[in-house]
Amino acid sequence: MNLVRDYISESDTESDLDKHLVEDKVANRNNGSLKRIKKITKADSKRRKLQRKGKGPWGSWSSSDEDSSEDVEGSINDYNNASQYNSRDIAGLQLMNTSEYDDNDKSENAYVSLSEGEKETSTLYDTDYSHNGKKKQPFLSPLKDIEVDLYKPSKSFKCYLPKRIIYTFKGHYDGCNTLEFLPQTGHLFLSGGNDNIIKLWNFYGDRKCVQDYLGHSNAIKALKFINDGSKFLSSSFDRNVKIWDTETSKVTKKLKFQSLPNSIDSRPMGNGDEFIVGLSNSKIMHYDLRVREKDGLVQQYDHHLAGILALRYFPDGSKFISSSEDKTVRIWDNQINIPIKQISDTTQHSMPFINIHPSERYFCAQSMDNSIYSYSMKPKYKRHSNKVFRGQKSSGFGIGLTFSPDGHYICSGDIRSRILVWDWTTTKLLKTISIPGKKTITQVSWHPQETSKILCAGISGEIYMLD
Numbered sequence: 001m002n003l004v005r006d007y008i009s010e011s012d013t014e015s016d017l018d019k020h021l022v023e024d025k026v027a028n029r030n031n032g033s034l035k036r037i038k039k040i041t042k043a044d045s046k047r048r049k050l051q052r053k054g055k056g057p058w059g060s061w062s063s064s065d066e067d068s069s070e071d072v073e074g075s076i077n078d079y080n081n082a083s084q085y086n087s088r089d090i091a092g093l094q095l096m097n098t099s100e101y102d103d104n105d106k107s108e109n110a111y112v113s114l115s116e117g118e119k120e121t122s123t124l125y126d127t128d129y130s131h132n133g134k135k136k137q138p139f140l141s142p143l144k145d146i147e148v149d150l151y152k153p154s155k156s157f158k159c160y161l162p163k164r165i166i167y168t169f170k171g172h173y174d175g176c177n178t179l180e181f182l183p184q185t186g187h188l189f190l191s192g193g194n195d196n197i198i199k200l201w202n203f204y205g206d207r208k209c210v211q212d213y214l215g216h217s218n219a220i221k222a223l224k225f226i227n228d229g230s231k232f233l234s235s236s237f238d239r240n241v242k243i244w245d246t247e248t249s250k251v252t253k254k255l256k257f258q259s260l261p262n263s264i265d266s267r268p269m270g271n272g273d274e275f276i277v278g279l280s281n282s283k284i285m286h287y288d289l290r291v292r293e294k295d296g297l298v299q300q301y302d303h304h305l306a307g308i309l310a311l312r313y314f315p316d317g318s319k320f321i322s323s324s325e326d327k328t329v330r331i332w333d334n335q336i337n338i339p340i341k342q343i344s345d346t347t348q349h350s351m352p353f354i355n356i357h358p359s360e361r362y363f364c365a366q367s368m369d370n371s372i373y374s375y376s377m378k379p380k381y382k383r384h385s386n387k388v389f390r391g392q393k394s395s396g397f398g399i400g401l402t403f404s405p406d407g408h409y410i411c412s413g414d415i416r417s418r419i420l421v422w423d424w425t426t427t428k429l430l431k432t433i434s435i436p437g438k439k440t441i442t443q444v445s446w447h448p449q450e451t452s453k454i455l456c457a458g459i460s461g462e463i464y465m466l467d
Contacts (some may be wrong), residue, residue, distance in 0.1 A: 009427060015321060024370070038202065064442070068200075095200075117213075120249070122214060125210060127206060128143055128208075129202065137186060139200065143205055148450065151185065153192075155358055159405060159408055159409060162452045162453070165169050165464050167465040169191075170462065173193065175461050176191055177219060178223045179194055179234070179443045179456075180464060182229040183448075186238055189203055194461075197214060198220060199355075200246070211249065218237035226243070226275070231272060233275055235261035236266050243263050257328070259277055262279065262280055268317045274287065274288050278311045283308075284300070299335045303330065303337070304328070306325035308325075309350060309351065310351065310352060315356065319333055323354055328343065329365060342344075349369040352366060352368070353401060355403065358403055358407040359381045359402075361378070362378055362384070363377070366394055370393075372389040373388055386427070387427060398414060399442055410424050411444055412444065414441055417458075419432070435458075441458040442458045443455075443456060443458060
């Protein structure tokens, strides 16, 4: 009886509480005993209510404003509604202070959680390009003290094999998913990771993060500079594709999809008004910013039978290549929904990454059967059986590949935390470099103006510079 008498439901008012106490007193008198009853104050009642929250079969399962105000300081609820992120104490956000993140967060970063409709923001750090939060010069202009000629044409200089790691960027929390050099000069590069942040890094000088771009509410999937680098495309697991102004960090275009945008690419010709988006529902969407109807959608390519994995425009912008989970590679004329070539075979595997050789005569695809295959970029777009590169382990991961600017070397990541370099002419494996961390290296990119400098990153989150 004591259990029933002591329990007070959440709907009990203060008058109901007094009523129960009077009845209890009368019952005790009839039994010949009189116990002194302690008066219960409002504070005691509130405290008992909070202690019963979520406990026992009668506990409430719906949260209230009163509950959230009484949460313990430093709990996860304090951070899930944060609107901004900054590893250097941006006002309005507290970093997670749990042992789980303290032990694993090597980059001193936490996840960003932006609610739907949240405005995009950015953070300018004090680097060679800024001072006291103000820009000293435009990002697109290289620093004057760089000794390398950043405007020489590709294939005009000889490249060499990298030998070791010379620098490590902090990178991203829990994984880096994409790397993208600024076109032509390469003095800056973009990276996107599982911390929902896009970072712009200085490749020379202090080699620090120049600026953060905050606006995606989930991990970054792909990045792509548009033409001269004044703008760039980003896609995320939040199913949004955005066009950013590199200098001002403003979003000039935002597209929301029902499927995941796995891959993006901008048409090389023109002013960067056209771009394509490959979706996980097997469709490729073609947009033109000069068209107002349907958010600029001008064509839809729908011949693939499974999700799109990779997209790559021809250098002249007349055609583009697509790879899909249906284990086919297709070549399309721009804005024509009929593939001019389908590359498929009974033994062919999915190819999650495509890149074009600097000679613009071949393109290579990373295959899930631990091989890199080469194809001609002229009709009949045949595969070159004498240009197959093996030695890396790529099965199960979207491993990237890159070429040296002179086209003499081809380089790939590896699931065994390695970088492998082959000779393009002989297909012989020339160099294997082990990367710390023993985690998969998914991203690799050769600097467009350096003879032997390569960036690589992967699941560990750190970005390594090799030379």
